[in-house]
Amino acid sequence: MVDTSRSPTESSGFSRKLAALIIIIYAVVTLIPITWIILTGFKSVTSSITYPPEVFFEPSLEGYVNLFTTRTRQSQEYLEALPPPETWYEELVRSREMVIAGPSKFFGRYANSLIIGFGATFLSVFLGALAAYAFSRFKIPLKDDLMFFILSTRMFPPIAVAVPIFIMYRKIGLGDTHLGMIILYTVVNLSLAVWLLKGFMDEIPREYEEAAMIDGYTRMGAFFKIVLPQATTGIAATAIFCMIFSWNEYAFAVLLTQFNAQTAPPFIPTIIGEGGQDWSAIGAGTTLFLIPVMIFTVVLRKHLLRGITFGAVRK
Amino acid sequence: MASIKLENVYKNFGKTTALKNLNIEIFNGEFFVLLGPTGAGKTTTLRIISGLEQPDRGKIFFDKEIMNDVQPAFRDTSYVFQQFSLYPHYSVYDNLAFPLRSPLRKEKKEVIDKKVTEIAKLLKIDSKLKNKATQLSGGEMQRVSLGRALVRNPNIYLMDEPLSSLDAKLREELRIELKKIQKDLNATILYVTHDHVEATTMADRIGVLKDGVLSQVGTPEEIYDNPNSIYVANRLGSPKINIFDLDKTKIPSKNKATHAGIRPEDISITNKGNYDVYIETVELLGAETVISFKSDNVNGMLLTQTSDTFEEGKKIKIALNNKKMLYFDNNGMRI
Numbered sequence: 001m002v003d004t005s006r007s008p009t010e011s012s013g014f015s016r017k018l019a020a021l022i023i024i025i026y027a028v029v030t031l032i033p034i035t036w037i038i039l040t041g042f043k044s045v046t047s048s049i050t051y052p053p054e055v056f057f058e059p060s061l062e063g064y065v066n067l068f069t070t071r072t073r074q075s076q077e078y079l080e081a082l083p084p085p086e087t088w089y090e091e092l093v094r095s096r097e098m099v100i101a102g103p104s105k106f107f108g109r110y111a112n113s114l115i116i117g118f119g120a121t122f123l124s125v126f127l128g129a130l131a132a133y134a135f136s137r138f139k140i141p142l143k144d145d146l147m148f149f150i151l152s153t154r155m156f157p158p159i160a161v162a163v164p165i166f167i168m169y170r171k172i173g174l175g176d177t178h179l180g181m182i183i184l185y186t187v188v189n190l191s192l193a194v195w196l197l198k199g200f201m202d203e204i205p206r207e208y209e210e211a212a213m214i215d216g217y218t219r220m221g222a223f224f225k226i227v228l229p230q231a232t233t234g235i236a237a238t239a240i241f242c243m244i245f246s247w248n249e250y251a252f253a254v255l256l257t258q259f260n261a262q263t264a265p266p267f268i269p270t271i272i273g274e275g276g277q278d279w280s281a282i283g284a285g286t287t288l289f290l291i292p293v294m295i296f297t298v299v300l301r302k303h304l305l306r307g308i309t310f311g312a313v314r315k
Numbered sequence: 316m317a318s319i320k321l322e323n324v325y326k327n328f329g330k331t332t333a334l335k336n337l338n339i340e341i342f343n344g345e346f347f348v349l350l351g352p353t354g355a356g357k358t359t360t361l362r363i364i365s366g367l368e369q370p371d372r373g374k375i376f377f378d379k380e381i382m383n384d385v386q387p388a389f390r391d392t393s394y395v396f397q398q399f400s401l402y403p404h405y406s407v408y409d410n411l412a413f414p415l416r417s418p419l420r421k422e423k424k425e426v427i428d429k430k431v432t433e434i435a436k437l438l439k440i441d442s443k444l445k446n447k448a449t450q451l452s453g454g455e456m457q458r459v460s461l462g463r464a465l466v467r468n469p470n471i472y473l474m475d476e477p478l479s480s481l482d483a484k485l486r487e488e489l490r491i492e493l494k495k496i497q498k499d500l501n502a503t504i505l506y507v508t509h510d511h512v513e514a515t516t517m518a519d520r521i522g523v524l525k526d527g528v529l530s531q532v533g534t535p536e537e538i539y540d541n542p543n544s545i546y547v548a549n550r551l552g553s554p555k556i557n558i559f560d561l562d563k564t565k566i567p568s569k570n571k572a573t574h575a576g577i578r579p580e581d582i583s584i585t586n587k588g589n590y591d592v593y594i595e596t597v598e599l600l601g602a603e604t605v606i607s608f609k610s611d612n613v614n615g616m617l618l619t620q621t622s623d624t625f626e627e628g629k630k631i632k633i634a635l636n637n638k639k640m641l642y643f644d645n646n647g648m649r650i
Contacts, residue, residue: 207400210367213387214394215463216417229404 034290040283045096048279062096063280065089066273067106067288071098106285109267113247114292115178116263120185120246125239127186128193129201129231133223135194136201137209147198150191158188159251166255176260184256185246193238200234201227236303240296247293264289316503317377317470318343319364324373326359326527333359334527337373341471344501346494348514350550351524357507358397360524361473364505365392377470388419393464395477401448401459408444411435411462420467434462437496454485461489465496472504478513490516511551515539523547545576545647554579554605557615558643564613565590566635570650572642579605581636582617588632597625608633 011019040048044060071093082099085091093100134140135147165184166175174180204227212222228235254266268285271278319341326334334356341347349357362368364375366387375382382390393414401410411431415422422430435441438458443451451459457480464472478486494517497504508514514521515535523530523538523546531538531547542548548556558576561568566575584606592608592615606625607616617633625631642650 205398205400207396207398208402210387211394211396211400211463212402212413213367214365214392215414216388216391216419218386218388218418221418226402 037283037286040279041285041287043280043283045273045278045280048283060092060280061089062092063278063282063284065092066278066281067271067284068104069093070101070104071096072101073098104271105262105267106264106271109262109264110288112178112257112261113263113265113289116181116185116261117243117247117292119178119182120189121239121243123182123186124189124193124242124246125197125235128190128197128238129228129235131190131194132197132201133227135198137206147195150194153187153191162252162255165252169256176257176262178261181253181257181261181263184252185242185249188249189242189245192241196238196241197231197234200231200237204230232303236300240300240304243296244293316343316468316501318345319471319503319505320374320376321360321364322374322376324360324363324370324375326356326363326368326370332527334363334370337527337529339522339529339532341503341505343503346497346502346504346506346517346519348518348521349505349507349524350509350511350514350521352509354526355524356527357509357524358475359527361394361475361505361507364390364471365394365473366390388417391419391469392471392473393467393469395460395464395472395474397475397477397479401451401456401463403447403449405448406444407435407440407446407448407451407459410448410459411444411466414463414467430466434466437465438462438492454481457481458489461493468500468502470503472502474504474506476508476510477506479508479510486513493517511553515551521551523550541649542576542641543649545574545643548576548641552578554616554618556641557582557617559613559615564610566640569642571644572650573645574643574647576641576643577635577639579616579618581639582615583634583636584617584619584621584631585634586632588634590633590635592631592633594625594627594629594631597627 039057041063042059042061043054043057044062045066047054047057047060048063069089074097076097079094079097079099082094085094090100131150135143140146169175169180169184174183208226208230209219209222212226213219217225248265249263250265253263257263257266264285268282268289269277271281271285273281319339321337321339324334324337326332337356337360339347339360349360351357359368363370366382366385370383377390401407402413405413408431411434412427414420415427415430431444432441435444438461440455440458440462443455443459448456448459457477461474461477464474478489481489490513493504496502497517506513506517518535520532521535521538522532525546531543533541535551538547539551542551545558548558556576556578558574559566561573561575564575568575590610592610595607595609595614598605598607602620604619604621604625605616606619607614608631609615644650
């Protein structure tokens with residue numbers, strides 16, 4: 001007897017295997033560039049530019065050392081006159097006939113990215129949540145037109161307004177500042193945040209806030225104590241989108257930042273070694289650059305997966 | 316606790332009239348039941364008293380104080396919603412403690428603990444205090460919802476069909492419990508329902524709402540025995556009152572009455588009866604039997620306590636208790 005005792009909504013073994021196969025193929029395809037970048041980070045400079053590309057190679061931390069340091073080439077005699085190297089990375093640099101001149105700017109750029117990325121994400125979600133709540137709950141004249149107007153800021157590529165923003169920022173002194181970049185990314189993200197969060201807020205029954213207001217809380221108190229915790233899913237989703245955008249944004253960062261507030265994306269590709277791009281350092285920089293947004297997404301993912309809270313309101 | 320007064324309250328939602336010139340006074344310590352079908356304006360009345368909704372016109376008084384412009388939080392009412400709205404991200408304990416922790420009250424931890432445990436015991440949810448609000452059955456949720464209202468001493472308890480989602484047995488239990496709690500606390504309760512049994516068993520006074528207008532206010536006995544219209548008469552009693560068109564029956568008219576009403580228990584089966592009818596269906600309820608009957612052009616129901624067996628289709632003679640007969644004009648108003 002063949003066991004046919006499965007629920008009709010449950011997929012059969014074959015279709016499940018097929019689905020798994022498709023997902024695995026898709027994952028492999030999307031992961032190839034990322035894998036390649038990570039591997040490149042562990043190649044030596046010479047191995048990174050070998051043609052045909054090496055799939056198997058001797059791993060080296062040269063890329064990471066180059067990423068964090070600036071180096072100068074020295075003559076053989078100069079190197080021999082130096083006391084023996086104290087650290088493994090000094091030894092590695094000297095084996096390339098160079099000495100470490102100092103730290104690179106990578107750390108500072110990375111920190112800028114973190115400040116601007118998280119700053120803009122927090123601000124977008126916070127302001128977006130307030131606006132979404134207002135749109136969701138209050139009678140606002142021209143509500144639909146306002147919502148459309150907010151969305152219309154996304155109907156052209158942001159870079160289309162790059163020149164006016166560049167001039168404006170220079171005039172008011174926001175160019176090359178953290179605050180300036182946070183404001184800019186918040187503005188770009190806000191429309192998405194308002195729209196996404198409004199959808200989630202609409203799903204939260206009003207009874208919760210009404211109950212809280214009767215229980216002795218102001219509307220603001222009810223918003224923070226009751227509405228926000230219920231909107232966790234929406235907030236997590238919105239935060240991930242905002243974070244990915246502000247973390248990866250390249251065009252405005254190139255245009256508006258240079259020294260003080262330059263983020264990692266415009267910095268990493270400019271890492272120049274001798275005789276051109278230092279691909280292993282770029283690979284190393286990109287690998288490190290992936291980590292925060294990956295952690296951020298993984299941490300928030302559990303809120304996404306939990307789905308919309310099964311409320312205790314009977315409908 | 317306070318007395319509540321609504322004066323000439325009007326409320327429209329777009330083109331729909333929710334309340335039309337509503338005047339109600341609820342005395343301190345009274346269990347007042349608002350009775351009416353869906354859409355009669357019961358919930359709107361509660362929302363206006365609690366401050367969740369502003370009236371278009373009219374005044375709201377708590378004791379002698381006008382409350383129109385006071386925020387819900389400062390009106391100090393407690394509200395049991397028809398859709399029990401427990402905060403799903405909190406435990407049962409936190410749900411019950413929530414009003415006590417509000418910035419208005421900020422009770423001490425020990426006080427909160429004591430009150431929450433007390434009310435949980437009273438409502439038999441003390442074993443569930445640590446549960447998430449979402450891990451409860453419907454009945455438990457509604458008890459937590461009641462508990463959240465009862466945990467403090469507000470000016471008035473507003474309850475919007477709090478028992479409607481419970482099963483019959485639990486509903487009966489909580490009905491008795493609620494009445495007891497109200498007496499113990501001497502609480503002012505405004506209770507909204509469409510269930511006439513809840514109304515008659517718990518209310519000190521009943522207000523019958525029809526399309527946003529208060530039709531009649533009185534004790535359950537007054538409303539039952541002396542309804543001022545067919546509408547009110549229909550609201551109480553099961554089986555419903557019989558309303559006969561006087562043109563189609565031999566019942567003697569009075570003044571300009573077009574309809575006469577008589578409750579099923581005031582009709583008796585007797586050989587001395589002067590109306591001949593046929594039995595249509597027989598419904599045995601235990602101590603009583605409901606018989607629906609039919610004559611040439613009217614249908615009706617009667618309630619009898621005799622233990623005789625009745626055969627469907629059989630011809631019987633019935634008598635109406637003329638003293639209990641209610642007469643109505645062609646607008647359905649009592650004469």
